[in-house]
Amino acid sequence: MDQMISRRDLGLAAVSVLAAGSVGFAATAAASATTGAETGGDWLATIKAQHAELDRLLAAVKAAGSREARIAAFKKFSIYLSAHSMAEETTVYPALAITGSEAASKQLYSEQDAAKVLVARIDDALSSGDGSDVPAMLDTLGNALHAHVAEEENEFFPPLKAREDATMNAKLSSEFSQAFRRASA
Ligand SMILES: [Fe+2]
Numbered sequence: 001m002d003q004m005i006s007r008r009d010l011g012l013a014a015v016s017v018l019a020a021g022s023v024g025f026a027a028t029a030a031a032s033a034t035t036g037a038e039t040g041g042d043w044l045a046t047i048k049a050q051h052a053e054l055d056r057l058l059a060a061v062k063a064a065g066s067r068e069a070r071i072a073a074f075k076k077f078s079i080y081l082s083a084h085s086m087a088e089e090t091t092v093y094p095a096l097a098i099t100g101s102e103a104a105s106k107q108l109y110s111e112q113d114a115a116k117v118l119v120a121r122i123d124d125a126l127s128s129g130d131g132s133d134v135p136a137m138l139d140t141l142g143n144a145l146h147a148h149v150a151e152e153e154n155e156f157f158p159p160l161k162a163r164e165d166a167t168m169n170a171k172l173s174s175e176f177s178q179a180f181r182r183a184s185a
Contacts, residue, residue, distance in 0.1 A: 043092065043173040044161050050084045050180075051149045057081075058142055062135070070134070071126050078119055083183035085112050088152075091175045096156060099163050104156045111148050115141065 057077040064070035089109060097105035122137045161169060 041173045043176045044157055048153060054081060062138055067131060074126060083180050086183040087176050087179035090179050091172060095172055096160050099160060115144060
């Protein structure tokens with residue numbers, strides 16, 4: 001039942017239990033690839049690059065050949081997802097609400113909140129369960145991520161970028177990258 005969370009209830013987030021892990025995302029090569037510098041600092045391009053990285057990290061979780069490898073891969077994925085989500089929730093979602101898309105902003109927050117719970121369930125199953133239900137939960141999470149990302153990239157974020165002037169887009173780009181770095185530390 002808990003795995004049957006609707007798409008609307010899911011989003012992109014991670015969970016504090018994983019933030020305590022020993023895998024320091026900031027120390028990984030991936031950290032520098034999607035903080036903004038490589039995309040010219042544009043917030044939407046940076047976010048799209050991070051979405052692609054999330055896809056890659058989740059695929060690595062699914063492909064892991066042992067329980068230990070899957071736990072390690074999921075920790076990397078979760079830390080990255082947490083940083084990405086935190087950056088969006090403290091910069092882009094507020095901008096979305098302020099510029100008139102309050103309903104869209106609330107929807108995205110809600111989806112990410114639900115994903116935090118699912119990420120925690122997967123972490124619990126990896127840590128203490130027999131792991132048999134993990135593949136199905138990873139599929140649910142992956143489907144939710146894709147739906148959420150599609151909303152952001154195709155529906156909500158491009159109009160926000162178009163509404164903001166150059167100064168506000170530059171401010172958003174700077175604030176998003178700073179927030180992501182802080183959350184990755
Ligand atoms: Fe996102």
